Amino acid sequence: DAGVTQSPTHLIKTRGQQVTLRCSPKSGHDTVSWYQQALGQGPQFIFQYYEEEERQRGNFPDRFSGHQFPNYSSELNVNALLLGDSALYLCASSLVGEWNSPLHFGNGTRLTVT
Amino acid sequence: AQSVTQLDSHVSVSEGTPVLLRCNYSSSYSPSLFWYVQHPNKGLQLLLKYTSAATLVKGINGFEAEFKKSETSFHLTKPSAHMSDAAEYFCVVSDRAGGGADGLTFGKGTHLIIQP
Numbered sequence: 724d725a726g727v728t729q730s731p732t733h734l735i736k737t738r739g740q741q742v743t744l745r746c747s748p749k750s751g752h753d754t755v756s757w758y759q760q761a762l763g764q765g766p767q768f769i770f771q772y773y774e775e776e777e778r779q780r781g782n783f784p785d786r787f788s789g790h791q792f793p794n795y796s797s798e799l800n801v802n803a804l805l806l807g808d809s810a811l812y813l814c815a816s817s818l819v820g821e822w823n824s825p826l827h828f829g830n831g832t833r834l835t836v837t
Numbered sequence: 838a839q840s841v842t843q844l845d846s847h848v849s850v851s852e853g854t855p856v857l858l859r860c861n862y863s864s865s866y867s868p869s870l871f872w873y874v875q876h877p878n879k880g881l882q883l884l885l886k887y888t889s890a891a892t893l894v895k896g897i898n899g900f901e902a903e904f905k906k907s908e909t910s911f912h913l914t915k916p917s918a919h920m921s922d923a924a925e926y927f928c929v930v931s932d933r934a935g936g937g938a939d940g941l942t943f944g945k946g947t948h949l950i951i952q953p
Contacts, residue, residue, distance in 0.1 A: 727880070756940075758943075763945075763946075764945060764946070765943030765945050766881070766927075766943050768940045768941060771940065779940050781940060813880060813881065825883040825886055826881075826883075828873075828882070830878070830880040831880055
């Protein structure tokens, strides 16, 4: 039973560029959430996708956007990268309706913006 | 609105001694509470969860936590620390009315150091 997989594991980009991160949810899960974890901080909720639509969004600017595909996989896009976007980006999956079920996290994508 | 405060940024204990990681929460509704562990360069792994059943929750690897509504606390404990417990620990709250697992709020983390 495959868990949550994220790609790539590491990425280096330059200020102003755009980046796309990818996530495949755990088998049987239909909901994907994205979190940003800055160095030395706890993860912060970016947004959640279900049925190919954004359901909830945290306090992140519009430069952060996402997409969910019919197979439940998801992408996180960040435009006009800033140095402050350097972080570990975590994807988590869950099953809608099981509201108190814990999220299953991937190992993350480490983004460095220079 | 919901929030989590982890009272210690770093905790250092000797191997074989008890572990206590402290967490206080704030929630407008009856919360769900979780503890996650993160080993270096890894994602987050669930240790245990509280969802309004028994107030004393047992998790993996010998960890447990007690939900105390009167104190708004959810401290994590383990009777005897092992070297493999060294990691970052996050206390997490979910507002039930907000959809439970949607949009979890994480504490800033407690770095657990195990001395040999």
